[in-house]
Structure formats: structure tokens, C-alpha cells
Amino acid sequence: MKIGDRASLVRHVGPKDIELFAAVSGDANPAHLDAGFAAHGPFGHVVVHGMWTAALISAVLGTRLPGPGTIYLDQQIRFNKPVSPGDTITAEVEVAELIEGKNRVRLTTTARNQRGEVVLSGEALVLAPVEQVTWVPGDLPEAVVLPKGRWQGFVEEARALPPVRAAVVHPCSKSAILGAIEVRDEGLLDPILIGPGAKIRAAAAEAGVSLDGFRIEETEHSHAAAARAVELAACGKVQVLVKGSLHSDELLAAVVSKSGGLRTERRISHVYAMDVPAYRKPVIVTDAAINIAPTLEHKRDICQNAVDLMRLLGRDQPKVAVLAAVETVNATMPATLDAAALTVMAARGQITGALVDGPLAFDNAISPEAVATKGIVSQVAGEADILLVPDLEAGNMLAKQLIYFAGATAAGLVLGARVPIVLTSRADPLSARIASAALAKLVAAAAPRPLASGVIDFRDEPFEVRLTREGKTFSGPITADPGDLTAVLNQAFAWLAGHFNLSRLAVIGHRVVHGGDVFTGPARITDQVIAQIDALARLAPLHQPQSLALIRAMRGLYPDVPQTASFDTAFHATNPPLIRRFALPRALYDQGIKRYGFHGLSYRYIAGQLGDLATDAKVVAAHLGSGASLCAIRGGKSIDSSMGFSTLDGIPMATRSGALDPGVILHLMGEMGQSLKQVETMLYRESGLLGVSGFEADSRELMASTRPEAAEAIDLFCLRIAGEVARLATSMGGIDALVFTAGIGEHQPGIRARVAARLGWLGAELDPDANEAGSRRISTAASRVQLLVIPTDEESIIAQEAVSEEAAT
Ligand SMILES: Nc1ncnc2c1ncn2[C@@H]1O[C@H](COP(=O)(O)OP(=O)(O)O)[C@@H](O)[C@H]1O
Ligand SMILES: CC(=O)OP(=O)(O)O
Ligand SMILES: [Mg+2]
Secondary structure, eight states, rough: OOOEEEEEHHHHOOOOHHHHHHHOOOOOOOHHOHHHHHTTTSSSSOOOOOOHHHHHHHEEEEEEOOOOOOOEEEEEEOOOEEEHHHHHHHHEEEEEETTTTTTEEEEEEEEEEETTOOOEEEEEEEEEEESOOOOOOOOOOOOOOOOOTTHHHHHHHHHHHEEEEEEEOOOOOOHHHHHHHHHHHHEEEEEEEEEEEHHHHHHHHHHHHOOOTEEEEEOSSSSHHHHHHHHHHHHOOEEEEEEOSSSSHHHHHHOOOOOSSSSSSOOOEEEEEEOOTSSSOOOEEOOOSOOOOOOHHHHHHHHHHHHHHHHTTTTTSOOEEOOSSSOOOOOOOOOHHHHHHHHHHHHSSSSOSSSEEEEEEEHHOOOHHHHHHHTOOOOSSSOSSSSEESHHHHHHHHHHHHHHHTTOOEEEEEESSSSOOOOOTTSSSSHHHHHHHHHHHHHHHOOOOOEEEEEEEEEEEEEEEEEETTTEEEEEEEEEEETOHHHHHHHHHHHHTTTOOGGGGOOOOESSOOTTTTTTSSOOOOOOHHHHHHHTGGEEESTTTHHHHHHHHHHHHOTTEEEEEETGGGGHHHHGGGHHOOOOHHHHHHTSSOOOOOOHHHHHHHHTTTTOOTTTTTEEEEEEEESSEEEEEEEEEEESSSOOOOOSSSSOOOOOOOOOOOHHHHHTTTTTOOHHHHHHHHHHHHHHHHHHEEEEEEEEHHHHOOOOOHHHHHHHHHHHHHHHHHHHHHHHHHHHHEEEEEHHHHHHHHHHHHHHHGGGGBBBBBBBBHHHOOOOOOOOOOOOOOEEEEEOOOOHHHHHHHHHHHOOO
């Protein structure tokens, strides 16, 4: 080696080298990595890390001059010009000084770009090997850049939404507590901790974290925690379930239990949202965790669950590859048969919103090159968004291989129940845990749920619109003339616009009491539908005109928003002809003079809340409000009810008579010369509790009163309810449960007790404490007939019907 000796090397630098250097050094400065950021920087574009160029100098020193064995002691560098991706850099060193006796060498160091411009200059001091070493380097490992973060956009999207309430079930380990804190601090979920408080606090102490700001719902053990979480989710108080330190099976059993209310007609399934570096887009693998050996029907649901998720994330027609070992149907390979069937099912609309194709071998599902080689013609092959695996074992191995061999991360989520369920554990990397919570949040945020409820009561002083939202009540004054419905609604909705974005109103649903024979389900409102509703007004004079006035006013205010009607009568369309018949001349039946039944929205809701009873249990539901009726329900269907042709029949009500000897009407209109109008007003407005007591229609006042007429009104009411229970039991051939609902049914234990007492002969036995407390079950364990209190929710049925009717048309 002598002064003036030189050596160099040449290297091209591309965008991948920048990523690689960032990954190796941890220098993720956006000046190097983010084009958008760098656009506003001094160079207007990303530049290569300075130390990448400097490393080339090190490479020349260590491999060429002085060569292998050189030890770097010192380096002065100046970065003269930026290096851009795409440049070709020549790094050169020249011996400037040999420091005798110490084997030290000083060299000038320079790097130039393809235009000969100096991008780096400086001086190095090295310890040179005593003798020149001849060293044949082995092959360097190949470095590949594996990009990550394909779900990152969704995580950001989820973060931007307001936190969603989540129940963390049994967080009694350090890791479960840390998980709850993590999803909260990441701005994703707002967790409620459910489980034994002492254990939860002990876990927090062990983790060294504070539980400040967390609500804890006490339950005795993990089983109860799962049940409680399911209950909170079923009534909409939480929108996501997160597994804590209990076994997944224990949580999922509660989720799918028939009584829990989270089960849907869909089977639950697991998706892995995978970030696979070697694949160019996000991909879902399903089902690798829940369904062990799914049948064709199960696979349909597994597929639809994953498709729904992809669609919710904005992927319009996701491509589903149904995996097998080959791409041809082979009678001895069952997975290929299922795959072919699923492909046809999608083509026939049994799976919707996706392009489904199979059987496809794995390579054909994800590699366009493999597809070209095989000559497969398919819109899905090579481009899969969803990999539907034949069974759990195949799925589990696929997902784990992607994770361990291909460097993938996998965010798990359980779908198909009313709320999404997060099952991640601390063993999953942070990015996967965050992505799971984020996806759960996006799913939950997209699910329909009540935002608020409002009321305009025309009897109110002062006249106002009241809104209840997340437990808080707001009110806005109404100054419009109460006689001008359009003006009242206009003002109320103008005020509501301050709370909600009403420009996104998709549909307006109405309750219509009488649908006659015309409507057996909800209907989209048109001029013709309005005329049909109007034609039935006479049969429900207290209700139908009001509904029509509302419909007309809302159409005037929102002419472009679809409106739907949900009918009280529709639920009873299943009543058998014998039940519907009056003992009148046959011809009248054909003219529509028959029993219809009402309060069907309430009964439909109640029928959906009976999951803890046997499927074929014989149930009588008593909807006791201002209007009141009873309904025999079996297998989710109406068998018979107390109201018939009009809303007058059955039991006495606040101001309506209930069933009456028709001779009375003949007498009133004949002998007594009363007009139709007089009789109608008397039967609808002056009878029932008001008529019998002579002073009051509200059951609360009557129960509080000491007047004998009040007691008689209540007694008659209860006697007739009990009598109707017995009649309906006869229609069903028995009774297993009696459900109380609506204003009186939910809030008047005294009336429930009187009815129960009259049904003692049937084996009904009230538990007085449970009755006073208004528990769901108010009968003793020994009672032959279960007595239940279930709050009704007619509005939720109207909303559901409106949304599904709007979607259908
Ligand atoms: N919180 C309450 N406590 C006691 N009774 C109630 C309560 N709320 C409603 N009621 C009773 O329920 C009846 C009205 O029932 P509701 O279902 O609210 O009426 P509507 O049929 O008009 O929708 C009234 O007789 C009232 O006395
Ligand atoms: C059908 C009927 O009587 O309805 P309401 O109870 O609302 O008066
Ligand atoms: Mg009502």
C-alpha cells in the first residue's frame, strides 16, 4: 500500500434500499420514506439516508482498500449533495498518509453520483491489517423488503371514530388488564370490565396499572361475566365483546346460547385479517379458529361473514377463493365438491356481494403467474381477497405458516353474532391486537343501533320536543300551532338537525295500526298505500287518522326520503282461518269481516325475546297499555289474539270497552236512538277503565284511589285479562308462560299480582318479591306457568322493518 493508491465500488440505489436501510437502522425519518412529507422539504422529494452512502465507504475500506480485516477508527464526512432514489453512486477511497509503526492509514473518501457530482466527501482513519488478507467472501444473505401495515388505513379510520363501548369479559390476569388499557389508550374502545372486582383489582395491581376511569361490573365468576357481557351487548349497552382471561369456548358458548340474544340466523365464524408481506393486498383467511369441520351450510355463513366484513371496509365485490388441493372437481376430494357448490351458490344469490370461485389450489388463488401457467380462466384466481379454507386444520396451518414462515401478522375477529368479538391474546403482536380492536370497532360502528329516542306529546305544557340520547334528555320548545302538524314537525326536525345529520336520513318508518287483509308485512309508502290505509280508518278511529296525518306531513317535509309503514295486524297473518272467523254468514268473511289482531309490533318484539324458553313453548303475551290486548305465541308466531276486527275487542282498556254483547249496540242504536258517532265515541273514548270508574282512565290513579268504583274498574280489568289468558291457552292447547308488557304490564306490580291470583287454578304462582322488583321472572320455581315481565320495544321493530324494507326496494 502506498500513498495515492485508490479503490472504489459502484452501487445503484432504489426505493427498496431506502426502506431496507430504514428497517436496519431504525431511521424512519419521513424525509426518506414519505413522498408526501418530503414534497414540502428542502429537496421536494425523498432522499437517500446519508449514512447509506457513508456505508459504501465502509464497504470499500473493508473489502478493497485496505481490505478484509480493516478496523474503522475515525471518519469525517460532509454530505455535499442529496442522493436520490435512482442514483448510481461510486464510492472511492485514496490513501493519503501511512502512519508508520502503528499500521494506521489515513484515506480521503469521496462518493459521486452518475453525473460525477460529489455527494459525500471526507477522511477516514483505519487500522489496516498487518499483511494483506486474501478472503473470498461467502454469499451474503438476500435481503428482501417485506412491507407491512396493509390494515393500517383501517386502523386510522377506526381511530377517527368516537370510541365504541366494549365489554372486556373477565379481565383477571395482568395481560387481560393491559389489553383493556391498550385498546382504550389507542383511542379505539371504551371498555367496561366485567368480572369479580377483587380479582380484577388484583390483576391491575400485579400489572402496576391504575383502573381509574374504568367501570367495573361485578360478577361472581367467569361464567357469569360472559353471561352479563352478552346481556349488555343484547340490550345495546356495549357494541363489542373482548375476551379477557377466560377460555374462548366459555365466552362463545354464552354468545351463541339461545337465550342470550346475540345469536343471529348466521353461524359465528372466525376471520384472520392478514398482512402478508409477500402478497400485494390485505387478505382474510377463514375459518381457522372456530368451525372445526364445517358443512356446506356452515361454509356459506363463514363465507358471507368474511364478505360482509370486506364490504364494510370498502371492498365492493371481494374475491373469494375457495381453497382445495386442486382446481378441478374431484369426487374423492370433498373440499372440491363444497367449493364447486359454493361457487354456484354465489352465482345463484345464496352468497351475496362477492365473486366466489373454487376449487382453487393455494397458488392459483394468489399468484397471477400460476394462473397464467395453468391457463385458469377466473375473475378470482390470482387475486383473492378472501381465502376460504376447507376446515379448521387446513386454515390453522395456513394462517400459522403465513405468520411464521412468511412474516405475516394476523388480526383475529369473530363475526356472525350481533356484536363482533375480539379474542386476541398477549401472544399476538401489538400490531395484530390493535388491528383486531380496530376492525371490531369498524364492524360495531357500522351495525344498526338506536341513537336516540324522541317524543312530542301534544298534552305537554310547555309544548316541546324531547330527546333522550345516551341517558341524557334534551328539549326544544315548539312555538308552532299544535293544530298545524306540518309546522310542528318542521320545527321539531329543525331542532333535531342540531343533534343529528338529518341530510343522511335514509328512511322514515311509521306505525300503522290496521293493515286489514292488504298488508301482511311492512310496506313502502306510495299514494296507493296511503289510500289503502285510509280505507281502513273506520276500523281504528283512534289511531289510523293520526298515522295518516303523520305520514302526509313527513312526506311533505321530506319528499325525497323513502317512508315505510309497519302494521300492528301483520304479525297475526299466521292466525289460522278458524281463529279469524266470526260466527256470521260466510259471505261477510270474504268481505274482510274477520278477526285481525293488533299490537303485532309489540308481540313480534316479545317473540324475539323468548330465547330462554323452549322453541315450541306456549306463550301468552299481555300487552297492557292504554290500548291492551293479549296474544298466543308459539314458535315465534301468533296463533290467536284478543283483539279482532277493530281495536275495541278483547279486554277493557283505558277508555275502550273491550268485547261486548253486540245486542248492546243494537239496543243503543235502536231503542235508544243513538247515532253511529255517539256509539263510536262511547265505545272508544268513554268506556273501559274510565267508564267503569267514572272518573279516570290511567291505571296509576285508579290503583292509588280509595274509591270503590276505582277498585271495581281494576278488578274487572284483571278478571277479563285472566279470562282471555285461559281462552288463548285453549287456542294453543296449553300455556307454559305468561308475559306482561307495555306501560301497565311493565310498571304495575299490583295489576300483575291480581291477574296471577286469578290464574292460580292454572298453577300460576307469583313470587311477590320478584314481582315488586320487576324482575324478568316473577313466578316461583314451582309455578307451573312461568310469569315473565319483558319490556316491549315497538319502535325498534318499526326501525328494523323500515331499514329492511328500504334495502329491499
Ligand atoms: N312508569 C309507570 N308506572 C306505572 N304505570 C305506568 C307507567 N308508565 C305507564 N304506566 C301505565 O301504562 C298505561 C299506558 O301504557 P303505554 O304502553 O305507555 O301506553 P300506550 O298504549 O299509549 O302506548 C297507563 O295506564 C299508565 O298508567
Ligand atoms: C292497537 C292499539 O290499541 O294501540 P295502542 O295500544 O297504542 O292504543
Ligand atoms: Mg301502545
